[in-house]
Amino acid sequence: MSQTVAPLLSLAHISLSFKGVKAVTDIGFDVAEGEICALIGPNGAGKSSLLNVINGVYQPQQGEIRFAGRARRAMQPHEAAVAGIARTFQNIALFKGMSVLDNILTGRNLASRSSWLEQAFRLGRAEADEEAQRAVAEEVIAFLRLQAWRHTPVGQLPYGLQKRVELGRALAARPRLLLLDEPMAGMNREEKREMSQFIREVNQVFGTTIVLIEHDIGVVMELSDHVVVLDYGRKIGDGEPAAVRALPEVIAAYLGQQRH
Amino acid sequence: MSFFMEVLLGGLLAGVMYSLVAIGFVLIYKASGVFNFAQGSMVLFAALTFVSLLERGLPFWLAFVLSLLSMLLLALLLERLVLRHLVNRPPITLFMATLGLSYVVEGVAQALWALLALAFGLLPFIGNDYWFSAILIPFLVLSLAGLGLNLLTGYAGQLSLGSAAFMAVGAFASYKLQFLLPGLPLLLSFVAGGVVAAAVGVVFGLPSLRIKGFYLLVSTLAAQFFVEWLLTKFAWFSNGNESGVITAPPLLVAGHDFGSPAGRYLLTLSVVLPLFVLAGNLVRSSLGRNWMAVRDMDTAAAVIGIPILRTKLLAFAISSFILGVAGSLWAFTYLGTVEPHGFDLSRSFQVLFIIILGGMGSILGNFLGAAFIVLLPIVLSILSGSLLSGVLPAGQLENLQKIIFGVLIILFLIKEPDGLARLWQGWRARARLWPLRF
Ligand SMILES: Nc1ncnc2c1ncn2[C@@H]1O[C@H](COP(=O)(O)OP(=O)(O)O)[C@@H](O)[C@H]1O
Numbered sequence A: 001m002s003q004t005v006a007p008l009l010s011l012a013h014i015s016l017s018f019k020g021v022k023a024v025t026d027i028g029f030d031v032a033e034g035e036i037c038a039l040i041g042p043n044g045a046g047k048s049s050l051l052n053v054i055n056g057v058y059q060p061q062q063g064e065i066r067f068a069g070r071a072r073r074a075m076q077p078h079e080a081a082v083a084g085i086a087r088t089f090q091n092i093a094l095f096k097g098m099s100v101l102d103n104i105l106t107g108r109n110l111a112s113r114s115s116w117l118e119q120a121f122r123l124g125r126a127e128a129d130e131e132a133q134r135a136v137a138e139e140v141i142a143f144l145r146l147q148a149w150r151h152t153p154v155g156q157l158p159y160g161l162q163k164r165v166e167l168g169r170a171l172a173a174r175p176r177l178l179l180l181d182e183p184m185a186g187m188n189r190e191e192k193r194e195m196s197q198f199i200r201e202v203n204q205v206f207g208t209t210i211v212l213i214e215h216d217i218g219v220v221m222e223l224s225d226h227v228v229v230l231d232y233g234r235k236i237g238d239g240e241p242a243a244v245r246a247l248p249e250v251i252a253a254y255l256g257q258q259r260h
Numbered sequence B: 001m002s003f004f005m006e007v008l009l010g011g012l013l014a015g016v017m018y019s020l021v022a023i024g025f026v027l028i029y030k031a032s033g034v035f036n037f038a039q040g041s042m043v044l045f046a047a048l049t050f051v052s053l054l055e056r057g058l059p060f061w062l063a064f065v066l067s068l069l070s071m072l073l074l075a076l077l078l079e080r081l082v083l084r085h086l087v088n089r090p091p092i093t094l095f096m097a098t099l100g101l102s103y104v105v106e107g108v109a110q111a112l113w114a115l116l117a118l119a120f121g122l123l124p125f126i127g128n129d130y131w132f133s134a135i136l137i138p139f140l141v142l143s144l145a146g147l148g149l150n151l152l153t154g155y156a157g158q159l160s161l162g163s164a165a166f167m168a169v170g171a172f173a174s175y176k177l178q179f180l181l182p183g184l185p186l187l188l189s190f191v192a193g194g195v196v197a198a199a200v201g202v203v204f205g206l207p208s209l210r211i212k213g214f215y216l217l218v219s220t221l222a223a224q225f226f227v228e229w230l231l232t233k234f235a236w237f238s239n240g241n242e243s244g245v246i247t248a249p250p251l252l253v254a255g256h257d258f259g260s261p262a263g264r265y266l267l268t269l270s271v272v273l274p275l276f277v278l279a280g281n282l283v284r285s286s287l288g289r290n291w292m293a294v295r296d297m298d299t300a301a302a303v304i305g306i307p308i309l310r311t312k313l314l315a316f317a318i319s320s321f322i323l324g325v326a327g328s329l330w331a332f333t334y335l336g337t338v339e340p341h342g343f344d345l346s347r348s349f350q351v352l353f354i355i356i357l358g359g360m361g362s363i364l365g366n367f368l369g370a371a372f373i374v375l376l377p378i379v380l381s382i383l384s385g386s387l388l389s390g391v392l393p394a395g396q397l398e399n400l401q402k403i404i405f406g407v408l409i410i411l412f413l414i415k416e417p418d419g420l421a422r423l424w425q426g427w428r429a430r431a432r433l434w435p436l437r438f
C-alpha cells in the first residue's frame, strides 16, 4: 500500500477504561484505503473494544480518531454510520424477529430519502425509494447467496448463516470501512473458506477497506495486507503479515498461546 | 333549441363516459400488453354497486366513494386470484382469460357486489341495532386502539400501560375543540384529537430515551393516572361539567346525520379502515423496519445509523395519535357520553390484552384480539343464560370472565407468544395444503 496518500482511518493515543479497568492503552495505527487490516491478540486483549471505539459504541477517555480526513475526539454510532463505517459483532447482533430481507433492508436506512408520511400514504418518493432500497438488498442477497432464506426469520437460521446475514446488513449500507469482529468464529472449515472468499470479494470488487478481528492465524496470513497485534490493551506489533509473525514479542505473547 | 341542448349534453356525457372507459382500456394495454375484455363487465359491476348503494339510502358521495373502493377491491382480487397465476404466459392466454373473466364478472355481478360490499353496504341493513351498538362498533374501536398500542409495543418494543390515557386525551381534545372552534368538521376534530394525543404521547415517551422495559411501564403508568386526575379535577376540559362527563355532539358529516346505529357504524368504519391501511403501509416501510430494529436490538440499530431518539418518539407520537382517534370514536360513536374514569387503568389493560391475544407485531391480530375481547363476555352471558342458568349466580359472571381472561393471557404468553394471528396463519397454511395430502 502506498504511504504517500493519507490513510482512511487513523487512530492516535486511544485509551479506554471501564471504571478504572484499562481495556485499551495508548493505541495508534493507520489503515490505508482499500486494505484488509487484521487485528489479532489473545482474548481480552482489547480488540473488540477498539472496534467499538472506531464506530462510536464506546467513547475513549483519551485519543483522537481520524476518519476520511475528519478528526474527532470520539465517534458517535450514528456519526460513524453516516461517515460510512459499518460493522458486524462478535456475538451476532441481528434483529431476531425480522426476516433476512428485512434485516438487510435495515442496512439501507440511511439511504432512504422519503419521509414517514410519504411512506404511510405511499406518495411522492416513497414507492421509488423503497424499490431502490430493495434492489440494493437483493444485490446483497444474491452476492452472499442468501436467496433461499430471503423470508426466513433470522432467529431460525443456523449460526453460520446468521453471520452471513449480519455481513449482508453491513454491506447493504455500501460502507467505506467495514469492521468485522470475528466473522469466522465458531464456523467449520467449509464455512470459514466461504466467508474468507466473501470478505476478499467485498474488498476487491467494491474496494471496501476492511478491519477484521480473527483468531485463525492461517486465515489472517492469507487474507490480510496489514496486521496489528494487541496484548493486554497495548499494541505489540504492526506491519505486514510476514514481518509481524516474525516479531519475538508476538511469538511470545500471542502465537505461543494461540487457541486451537 | 332546448332539444338541441339536450342532445348535445347527452352526447357529451356519453362521450365522457366512453372516453373514461377507453382510458382504462389503454392504460391496461399500455402497461401490461393485455387487451382487457372484462372492461365492459367491470363498468357494469361499478354501476350496479353504485346504484344498489344509492337505493339503500346512502348519500351520493358516500356511495360513489364506496363504489370506487369496491372496484379497487375487485381489481385486487382479480389480480390475486387470476392474473397473478398467469404471469409470463403468452398474451393470447391472458386475452382469453380476460374473456372468461368478463363472463364471470358479468354473471355474478349482482351477487358479487353484495359480497364485496358486505362490510360497508350490507351489514348496516341486515344487522339490527344491537349488533352495531354492542358488538361491531366497540369491536372496530378496540381494534383501532389495539393497533395504536401494537405499533408502540409490538413493533417498536416500548412497553406501555398508558393506552387509555392517550384515548382520553383524544376524546376530550376532540370534544373541547368542537367548542373552541365552532364549525370544526367532525372528522377533522377526530384528527385534531389524535394530534393532541400524539403531542402528549411524545412528552410521556421522552423517558423511553433513558429507560427501558419495566421502568418505562412506570412512566406510562404515570401518564395514565395523571391524565385521569387532570380531566376529573379541572372542569374546563369537559366544558364545566363537575364530574368531567362529556356528551358527543350530533354526528354530522357534510350535512348527513350519522346518529343512527348503522350510521355510527359506517362512520366508525370509515375512520378505522383508512388508519389500518396507513399503519399497514408504515410497518412495511423503512420506519416500520427501524421500529422493529430498535425493538430487537437497539445497539445494533444505532450502529447502522438508525436515529434511536427520533424512531422511539415517532413510535410514541403515531401510536398515541391512533389511540387518540380511537378514544374520540369511543366517546363519540360508541358511547355518546363518557367520563374520565371510562379511560381508566383497566381500559389500558384491556387494550394490552387485545395485542397479547391477537399477536404483538401483527396488524391482523388487532382485529382478532378485539373480536375476542368483545365477544367473550357476550358468549359467556348467553351461555350462562341458557346452559348454566341456575347453576351460576348472576354476580359470578364477571368473575368467571376475569378468570377466563387471566388463564388465556397466561396460556398465550406461554404457548403462543405470537398470538391468535400466528394460530390463524398456521391454520391458513394447513388449509392451503390439505388437498395435497390426498
Ligand atoms: N462494556 C464493558 N464493561 C466492562 N469491561 C469491559 C467492557 N467491554 C470490554 N471490557 C473489558 O475490556 C477488556 C477487553 O475486552 P475486549 O475488547 O472484549 O477483548 P477482545 O475482543 O480482545 O477479546 C476485557 O478485560 C473486558 O473485560
Ligand SMILES: [Mg+2]
Binding pocket: A047, A048, A049, A090
Ligand atoms: Mg472480542
